[in-house]
Amino acid sequence: MDRHGGSRHKVARLGAMVVIATVALVSGGVGQARAQAEFTSVEHDVLGSQASTAWRATLFGDAGRTQDIGGSRVPDEFGSGRARKPDEAAPVGTRNLGRKLKAGALSLVLPGAGQYYNGRHERAYLMAGIEAGIWTAWFAFDHYGDGRMDSSREWAGLYAGTGGDHVDSYWQSVGMFTDSDAYNDSRYREARATGEDVSSLVSADDAWEWANEDRRYGYAILRAKGNSAYDRRDFMILFAVLNRAVSVFDAVVGAGHHDGTAQARVLGMDVELQVNPASPDPYARCVVSRGF
Numbered sequence: 001m002d003r004h005g006g007s008r009h010k011v012a013r014l015g016a017m018v019v020i021a022t023v024a025l026v027s028g029g030v031g032q033a034r035a036q037a038e039f040t041s042v043e044h045d046v047l048g049s050q051a052s053t054a055w056r057a058t059l060f061g062d063a064g065r066t067q068d069i070g071g072s073r074v075p076d077e078f079g080s081g082r083a084r085k086p087d088e089a090a091p092v093g094t095r096n097l098g099r100k101l102k103a104g105a106l107s108l109v110l111p112g113a114g115q116y117y118n119g120r121h122e123r124a125y126l127m128a129g130i131e132a133g134i135w136t137a138w139f140a141f142d143h144y145g146d147g148r149m150d151s152s153r154e155w156a157g158l159y160a161g162t163g164g165d166h167v168d169s170y171w172q173s174v175g176m177f178t179d180s181d182a183y184n185d186s187r188y189r190e191a192r193a194t195g196e197d198v199s200s201l202v203s204a205d206d207a208w209e210w211a212n213e214d215r216r217y218g219y220a221i222l223r224a225k226g227n228s229a230y231d232r233r234d235f236m237i238l239f240a241v242l243n244r245a246v247s248v249f250d251a252v253v254g255a256g257h258h259d260g261t262a263q264a265r266v267l268g269m270d271v272e273l274q275v276n277p278a279s280p281d282p283y284a285r286c287v288v289s290r291g292f
Contacts, residue, residue, distance in 0.1 A: 096255050103251035111243050114251025123254075127247045134240050141233035148226030152219050159215035162208035170206070175220045179209035 099118075107114030112127030149171075156174050157163040177183040180202040191198040202208075210216040 099255040100252045103255040104248045107247040107251040108244060111247035114247060115254060118251060118254040120254055123250065127243065127250075130243050131240070131247075134236050134243060138233050138236040138240075141229045141236065145226045145229035145233060148222050148229060152222035152226065155215070155219050155222055156208065159211045159219070160208040162206065164206070166206070170202075171223070173202075174208055175216065175223055178213070178216065180207040181209075 103114035103117050105114075106117050107127070110128070111131045112124040112129075114124075115121070115127055116124035152175075153163065153171065156171070160174060162174060162180075173183050177186070184201050187198055187201055210219075
């Protein structure tokens with residue numbers, strides 16, 4: 001066999017020993033040590049003891065490089081030369097659990113607080129600003145509604161001759177009937193139709209009579225504006241709930257993943273949810289996949 005053929009044969013043996021050593025590293029035990037010894041022997045045979053020692057020392061120093069696998073140190077000549085971080089070995093659902101819970105609780109109390117805790121100050125200011133805007137709108141709509149209702153009662157006092165403190169159903173009836181006698185007549189007709197006793201009649205002290213239909217129509221418009229403001233005020237509560245939900249989700253995700261992604265496995269499928277409400281182009285996407 002010529003010199004080149006012998007070299008190829010040695011290289012082939014070296015490649016075989018690499019495979020054996022890799023399997024042995026995964027399996028552990030006595031096989032790992034035997035494969036390591038055989039690999040070193042072939043390496044010396046191919047490169048020579050001086051060359052082998054030189055490249056090992058140059059790359060890894062005198063001590064060589066190791067990594068932590070399964071709680072023990074093993075050679076890592078061709079790997080990254082670092083021990084695995086604790087969160088790399090932990091399941092996805094248990095990463096930074098304490099931080100996730102704290103960040104979520106903070107955002108539940110005050111949207112943006114969880115993001116600030118995670119160090120995402122821009123998102124924190126955005127969430128807090130949205131929350132402040134929501135409650136500012138709530139108080140504004142509430143104040144406007146109260147103003148329209150007060151104006152409608154003043155209007156009724158001027159053009160229908162009624163006033164005082166009454167339940168809202170009374171003021172609704174004032175807008176529906178031309179006068180209190182028409183309202184009482186409707187209560188009598190309803191009692192006869194149902195066979196029940198007459199109730200909720202308007203006394204003489206609480207009676208009203210509109211000057212004309214235009215004035216009654218103006219009263220109805222004022223009340224409609226007030227009720228519309230109250231509806232918008234109540235709608236702000238929904239926005240507040242949604243803002244909290246988004247803030248809590250973003251804070252929990254941000255405590256463990258910096259890419260705004262939450263992952264889970266449901267019914268054998270991998271579910272990935274991404275939400276980024278703070279970017280110039282906000283987005284939300286859900287990806288469901290299954291490996292075969």
